[in-house]
Amino acid sequence: MSTADVVGPDKAKPLEEEKLPGGLAGLWARSWLNIRTGNLGPLPIIIGQFAVVVLFGFTATNFFTSVNFVNLIDQSAGTAMLAFGVVFVLLLGEIDLSIGYLAGIGALVVAELQLPGSGHELNGLLAMLIAVAVCAAIGAFQGSIVAFVGVPSFVVTLGGFLIWQGVILNQLEQRGTIIIQDRWINYTDSYGFSPTAGWIIAVIASLLYPASILYKRVLARGTQIARVNLYGFAAKTIAIAVVAFGAVAIANHARVIKTVLGLPLSGVIVVFFFIALTFLAKWTTFGRHVYAVGGNAEAARRAGISVARIRVLVFAISGATAGIGGIIFAAQVNSVALTFPPGNLLLNAIAAAVIGGVSLFGGRGHVRGALLGAVLIGTLQNGLNTLSVSNGWIYIITGLVLLAAVTLDTFAVRLQARSGR
Amino acid sequence: MSDTPLLQLRGITKTFGSVEALTDVEFEVNPGEVMALVGDNGAGKSTLVKCIAGTHTADHGHISFEGREVHINGPKDAARLGIEVVYQDLALCDNLDVVQNMFLGREINKFQVLNEAAMEYRTSETLKTLAVTTIKSVRQPVATLSGGQRQSVAVAKAVQWNSKLVILDEPTAALGVAQTEQVLALVRRLGERGLGVILISHNLHDIFETADRITVLRLGRSVAVFDRRSTTQQAVVEAITAGMPTKVAGVTQSHDEAQA
Numbered sequence: 001m002s003t004a005d006v007v008g009p010d011k012a013k014p015l016e017e018e019k020l021p022g023g024l025a026g027l028w029a030r031s032w033l034n035i036r037t038g039n040l041g042p043l044p045i046i047i048g049q050f051a052v053v054v055l056f057g058f059t060a061t062n063f064f065t066s067v068n069f070v071n072l073i074d075q076s077a078g079t080a081m082l083a084f085g086v087v088f089v090l091l092l093g094e095i096d097l098s099i100g101y102l103a104g105i106g107a108l109v110v111a112e113l114q115l116p117g118s119g120h121e122l123n124g125l126l127a128m129l130i131a132v133a134v135c136a137a138i139g140a141f142q143g144s145i146v147a148f149v150g151v152p153s154f155v156v157t158l159g160g161f162l163i164w165q166g167v168i169l170n171q172l173e174q175r176g177t178i179i180i181q182d183r184w185i186n187y188t189d190s191y192g193f194s195p196t197a198g199w200i201i202a203v204i205a206s207l208l209y210p211a212s213i214l215y216k217r218v219l220a221r222g223t224q225i226a227r228v229n230l231y232g233f234a235a236k237t238i239a240i241a242v243v244a245f246g247a248v249a250i251a252n253h254a255r256v257i258k259t260v261l262g263l264p265l266s267g268v269i270v271v272f273f274f275i276a277l278t279f280l281a282k283w284t285t286f287g288r289h290v291y292a293v294g295g296n297a298e299a300a301r302r303a304g305i306s307v308a309r310i311r312v313l314v315f316a317i318s319g320a321t322a323g324i325g326g327i328i329f330a331a332q333v334n335s336v337a338l339t340f341p342p343g344n345l346l347l348n349a350i351a352a353a354v355i356g357g358v359s360l361f362g363g364r365g366h367v368r369g370a371l372l373g374a375v376l377i378g379t380l381q382n383g384l385n386t387l388s389v390s391n392g393w394i395y396i397i398t399g400l401v402l403l404a405a406v407t408l409d410t411f412a413v414r415l416q417a418r419s420g421r
Numbered sequence: 422m423s424d425t426p427l428l429q430l431r432g433i434t435k436t437f438g439s440v441e442a443l444t445d446v447e448f449e450v451n452p453g454e455v456m457a458l459v460g461d462n463g464a465g466k467s468t469l470v471k472c473i474a475g476t477h478t479a480d481h482g483h484i485s486f487e488g489r490e491v492h493i494n495g496p497k498d499a500a501r502l503g504i505e506v507v508y509q510d511l512a513l514c515d516n517l518d519v520v521q522n523m524f525l526g527r528e529i530n531k532f533q534v535l536n537e538a539a540m541e542y543r544t545s546e547t548l549k550t551l552a553v554t555t556i557k558s559v560r561q562p563v564a565t566l567s568g569g570q571r572q573s574v575a576v577a578k579a580v581q582w583n584s585k586l587v588i589l590d591e592p593t594a595a596l597g598v599a600q601t602e603q604v605l606a607l608v609r610r611l612g613e614r615g616l617g618v619i620l621i622s623h624n625l626h627d628i629f630e631t632a633d634r635i636t637v638l639r640l641g642r643s644v645a646v647f648d649r650r651s652t653t654q655q656a657v658v659e660a661i662t663a664g665m666p667t668k669v670a671g672v673t674q675s676h677d678e679a680q681a
Contacts, residue, residue, distance in 0.1 A: 220538030224560045283535055285528045288517075292525055295514035302512045303526030363516035 027231045040412050045356060045372045045405070049379065056383035063386045066254035070261045073251075074189050076378030077266035078103070078328040082349035083356070083370035084277050085139075085321030088314045090353055091281075091294045093362025094146065094153035096318045098160030100346030102138060103326030104168045104336070106131045110327050111336040112171075114182040124184030132323040138164075139319020140312050147311035161346075168340065177337040180330060188269065189331035192262030198248040201268060206241035208275060266328055270371065273321070278367045290314060294362030325349075344395070351398065352377050355405040376401070425488040427452045427617040428473065428504075428586055433482035435468055442468040443479070446643045448636055450586065450617040455608060457620045457628040457649075460638035461661055466621055469638065470588055473619070474506045475499040487585075503585035507575045509594060515564035519556060520544045522563055523578050547581045548573075551610060555603065569600025576607055586617040593627050605631045625654045637661055 034040070056063040082099050089096045113120065113127035122130070142160050146153045172178070180186060193201065213228055220226040247263065254261040281287035292300040293310050301307050329345070330336050354360065355376060356369020377398060384394045426449040435443040443465050450456040460466050471477040473484070475493045484491055486502050493499050499506075513522050520537070523544045529536040544559045553573045556566065563571060572592055579587050589608065593601040608631050611618050622628050628635060628649075635647040637660040645660040 216537075220541070223538045223541040224558065225537050225541065284533045285530050285535060286533065288521065288528055288535060289526075291517060292514045292521075295516035296512070298510075299512035299514050300525070302508070305526045363514070 024231050027229050027235075030229065030232075036415075039416060040408075042357065042366075042368060042372055044408055045369075045376060048401070048405075049372070049376050052376065052379050052383065056379070056386070060383055060386040063383050066250045067256060067261065068382065068386065069247075069250045070192070070254045070264055072378055072382045073247075073264050073267040074332060075382060076374050077189065077264075077270045078325040078332070079345065079348050079352055079378060080270045080371055080374035081273065081321050081325030081328060082345065083352035083374045084273055084367060085318035086349050086353040087356075087358050087365055087367050087370045088277075088281070088290060089153070089318045090358045090360060091290050091362060091365055092311060092314050093294050093360075094311070094314070095157065095350075095360075096139075096142075096153065096315065097157040097346060098138075098142060098164060099157075099318060099322035099325075099349060100341045101161055101164035101168060102135050102319055102322040103329060103345060104340045105138065105164050106135045106323030106326030107330035107336045107340055108168055108171055108178075109134050109323075110185055111178040111180050111330060114180060114185060115178060116181060124182030127182065128185060128188075128327055131327060132320050135323025135326070136316045136320035139322070140316035142319070143312040143315025146315065147308035153315075169338070172336070172338045177335050179335045181334075185327060186331045186334055187265055188328050189264075189266045191265040192251065192260070193265065193268070194262055195248075195252040195260065198252055198263035199245075201263060202241075202244040202248040205244040205271060206237070209240050210237045266331075269324070269328070273324070274367060274371050277317075281367050286310070286313070291363055294364075296363075348377055348398070349374075351402045355402055357405075357409060359409075373405075426450060426485075427454075427487060429485045430469075430473070431483045431485075433469070433472060433479045433484070435472060435477060435479050442641050443472070444641045446482070446638070446641070448643055450619060452585070452617050453612055453615045454634065455612045455618040455620055455632045457622060457632035457635045458638065459622065459625070459628065459635060459657065459661060463640075464638040464661075465641040466638055467590075468641075470506070470590065470619070470621065473499065473586075474504060474588060500582075503583060504588070505579035505582065505584040505586070506588045507572075507579045507590065507592065509590045513563045513571060513575060513578075516562060518562050519559045519566075519574055522574060523547070523581065525578075527582070543581070544577075547577050550614075551577055551580070551607060553577060553607065567600060568596045569603045572596065572600075572604045573607055576604075576611070580611060580616065584616065586619070587611060588619040588621070590621050591623065592620070593622065593624060601627065625657060628657075629654060639663060 035043075062068055082103060085099060086096065109131040110124075110127045112118070113122045113130060114124050115121060138160070142153075142156050145151050145156045210233070213233055217226045217228065247267070251261060251263040281290065289300065289305045289310050292303070292305060293307050297307055300310075325345075326341070329340070329342055352373030353365070353370045354373070356365070356371070356373035358365030358369045380398060380401060381394055384397060389397075428448075428450045430446060430448040433443050433446040433448070434441070446465070446469060448458075448469065458466050458469070468477060472479045473493065475496045475498050478494055484493060486504075491498075491502060493502070493504075514525065517525070520541050524540045529539045529543075541559060548556060548559065551573075556570050556573065563574065566574065576587070576589070576592070592604050592608065596604060605627060608618060608620060612633070620628065620632055632649050635649060635652070635657055636643060637645045637647070637657060639661060644663075645657075647657060647660075
């Protein structure tokens with residue numbers, strides 16, 4: 001154990017967790033210690049997700065169908081994309097209120113660029129690339145005002161909220177709806193992989209976590225980051241595999257008339273960005289600096305980190321993920337209309353990240369929180385819809401879940417502080 | 422101790438508008454020496470340190486480092502020479518662990534991908550060579566450390582880059598008795614390892630326990646340099662206050678002065 005190096009013979013008693021036995025007993029002891037000290041991790045939200053699924057499974061007749069499962073993924077995908085960006089912004093201790101309408105800008109740009117007979121009809125893939133770049137640039141611009149001028153992000157992005165809403169109104173008030181015919185764009189929320197392709201994706205997704213742990217164990221041998229409880233590792237690996245293969249199995253089983261829906265591309269896009277952004281946040285210098293700036297901006301500045309650069313880049317990421325989310329939402333209805341963005345997109349995205357355990361005060365949280373939060377909110381709203389509950393109640397219940405999640409988190413943080421971990 | 426001082430300042434003058442913060446200051450630190458810098462509030466300690474650390478540039482005067490004349494025009498110049506400052510508010514990120522703080526801004530990476538293992542090894546090494554034995558795990562968040570442990574991490578962070586001169590700004594100001602002992606022991610070890618240490622403190626007790634020599638600033642001038650072994654706290658206090666010990670906290674007023 002490498003800590004032996006820094007633990008003196010008669011100094012400071014070892015951390016409680018270092019006295020824990022290995023193996024299965026150690027796993028239980030560690031889990032119990034974590035729960036007692038408020039290190040709940042994603043546990044509450046996973047339990048919540050189970051509860052919601054079981055509840056709707058019994059009460060809503062159309063909820064527990066494979067077709068609805070695929071719908072659920074398609075509906076949650078856009079929110080999850082926006083929530084990814086929210087995680088980074090919240091990690092800095094900032095806020096981005098413009099993402100709802102930035103998603104609209106992404107959808108608008110992509111719809112305009114693919115418009116047949118407009119004289120600038122582009123291939124859908126290129127159109128999407130440009131739309132995302134435009135949103136990233138807008139995000140970077142807003143971030144620059146925050147970083148260089150020093151205007152609070154709340155105000156800057158509130159301005160953005162109004163401005164981009166206005167741009168969308170100006171563009172669509174006269175024209176009504178722009179239909180999206182390009183198949184590549186519409187694929188983002190309608191394409192399903194063939195059953196075989198689905199299984200291959202499930203295999204790849206299941207292998208990534210064990211591969212990352214093995215990589216650490218081999219490359220970081222002897223360090224604390226390489227110390228993994230074997231049973232915990234096995235349990236996590238199996239859980240991920242069950243989720244991946246289960247999702248593919250259900251999606252492959254989903255049929256509308258006689259066509260197999262298959263694993264939706266929207267879900268694969270979200271998982272891809274989940275993995276890529278987790279890597280960015282946890283394994284790169286950029287990610288480390290984001291956490292540092294969110295934790296103590298002055299310390300980060302003195303350590304030679306360009307705080308302004310980090311801020312601008314984070315707002316660019318937020319813009320880009322909003323753009324991608326917007327495209328997925330537009331693909332859902334094959335068009336962009338004045339009703340865009342759908343529902344409470346901005347608030348759902350922020351709520352997803354917060355329910356997922358990301359702190360509003362910066363420096364604390366994980367990318368996975370956005371995914372878990374978005375899926376929970378998506379499941380709630382989808383289930384309540386299948387129960388034909390009124391929109392009013394859907395908002396009220398989503399709000400109550402948000403409150404419960406934040407309250408639980410506050411208690412957990414207090415427990416952590418008291419136990420000194 | 423070698424003949425050439427590690428750092429030598431001659432005739433340093435610094436003005437802010439019409440205020441002369443430093444006038445003709447003479448100051449030196451030898452390798453392996455703990456030099457205390459004392460003075461009343463407003464005596465110019467912070468300004469002098471900022472001139473050494475590159476935050477300010479002196480208007481006049483010469484700075485030589487390891488016998489060579491140098492110009493320090495920014496914190497980067499100072500860092501390149503091997504001068505590190507541990508500020509009073511420590512500049513640690515509470516949400517990051519010890520390893521992450523130690524390498525903040527200078528992470529070991531390959532194509533921007535972090536090498537956590539190498540950073541953890543080197544952190545353990547550094548803490549071991551400094552005999553920092555109170556930190557239980559290098560992977561615990563700094564938020565969970567005590568004041569003394571945090572100070573130790575901040576000092577270790579400053580000295581791990583082969584620095585030659587470490588400036589400590591009030592390192593024990595916020596600490597309890599046991600933790601103060603811890604940090605002072607660490608300061609002495611820095612000197613024993615051959616580093617030059619500038620110790621800024623208001624606490625003469627700490628200084629007499631740690632420092633080899635004491636430089637006194639008063640109203641922007643260097644007024645005295647004492648050898649710790651051949652002086653008394655009373656002499657230092659008198660130099661700080663120009664013979665008016667009534668103005669020093671903790672020193673009781675004598676009867677006739679109180680009447681005057």
